[in-house]
Amino acid sequence: xxxxxxxxxxxxxxxxxxxxxxxxxxxxxxxxxxxxxxxxxxxxxxxxxxxxxxxxxxxxxxxxxxxxxxxxxxxxxxxxxxxxxxxxxxxxxxxxxxxxxxxxxxxxxxxxxxxxxxxxxxxxxxxxxxxxxxxxxxxxxxxxxxxxxxxxxxxxxxxxxxxxxxxxxxxxxxxxxxxxxxxxxxxxxxxxxxxxxxxxxxxxxxxxxxxxxxxxxxxxxxxxxxxxxxxxxxxxxxxxxxxxxxxxxxxxxxxxxxxxxxxxxxxx
Numbered sequence: 001x002x003x004x005x006x007x008x009x010x011x012x013x014x015x016x017x018x019x020x021x022x023x024x025x026x027x028x029x030x031x032x033x034x035x036x037x038x039x040x041x042x043x044x045x046x047x048x049x050x051x052x053x054x055x056x057x058x059x060x061x062x063x064x065x066x067x068x069x070x071x072x073x074x075x076x077x078x079x080x081x082x083x084x085x086x087x088x089x090x091x092x093x094x095x096x097x098x099x100x101x102x103x104x105x106x107x108x109x110x111x112x113x114x115x116x117x118x119x120x121x122x123x124x125x126x127x128x129x130x131x132x133x134x135x136x137x138x139x140x141x142x143x144x145x146x147x148x149x150x151x152x153x154x155x156x157x158x159x160x161x162x163x164x165x166x167x168x169x170x171x172x173x174x175x176x177x178x179x180x181x182x183x184x185x186x187x188x189x190x191x192x193x194x195x196x197x198x199x200x201x202x203x204x205x206x207x208x209x210x211x212x213x214x215x216x217x218x219x220x221x222x223x224x225x226x227x228x229x230x231x232x233x234x235x236x237x238x239x240x241x242x243x244x245x246x247x248x249x250x251x252x253x254x255x256x257x258x259x260x261x262x263x264x265x266x267x268x
Contacts, residue, residue, distance in 0.1 A: 014196065018192045018203050021203040021209070025211070033050040035219055038219070041220075042220070044218070045217065054162075066112060080099065090158075091156060091163070092149045097117055099114065100114070111171060111180060112168070114167060116146055145250075145253060152249070161228050164244050185230065186215060186217070190233070191231070200261060211259060217229070225246045228245075228246065238260065238262035240256040
């Protein structure tokens with residue numbers, strides 16, 4: 001047996017140890033594509049095949065409407081994304097609102113910024129803004145979640161999560177990827193990959209069975225709507241939990257919470 005084959009064999013064995021150790025965490029939730037019968041307190045993972053199909057569709061739609069021909073340009077004038085959201089199946093732009101995107105870039109990288117402009121009557125409603133933890137001083141909000149209405153359907157939930165965490169990555173490259181360089185963990189392989197290089201944990205660690213290492217997009221039915229979350233990994237192997245709440249059709253993203261700290265750094 002050659003050194004290369006020996007190394008490959010050891011890596012495969014290590015991966016299988018992780019797969020076995022994570023079996024409890026990844027199998028503790030029901031997997032389904034039907035949220036219509038969920039009752040308050042119910043929790044499930046959206047079927048991975050359904051999520052993957054929806055993600056591919058949304059990414060293809062994004063590419064049709066966010067076209068950056070020369071990413072070294074300092075800026076591209078704002079363009080409306082309202083036509084893009086007309087293609088969404090469970091999302092509507094609130095009447096009188098507009099979602100816009102502006103590209104910023106130079107020779108060292110670039111990224112897109114997304115803005116949602118609330119309707120004037122809504123922007124002057126302090127009670128409404130207080131519920132969203134916003135202020136009257138700001139007339140433009142980033143990301144545009146607050147100017148969108150999401151249906152309480154599988155399409156609406158997935159489109160809300162995509163808008164919050166995948167859409168901001170569109171057009172980002174090199175230094176422009178900083179803060180946007182995470183990957184959502186939708187299956188067991190995408191979970192094992194960052195764990196392999198994280199020195200804070202091994203397949204034999206007690207934490208492997210106590211940390212909630214679920215995979216896929218989790219939906220929990222709440223009294224007023226849904227809480228939606230998904231783990232994500234950064235290039236330096238840190239794993240975090242991203243989440244949004246969808247109440248009365250309005251989505252609000254929460255601060256990311258660390259699940260497993262990193263043991264290294266990553267430079268662009």
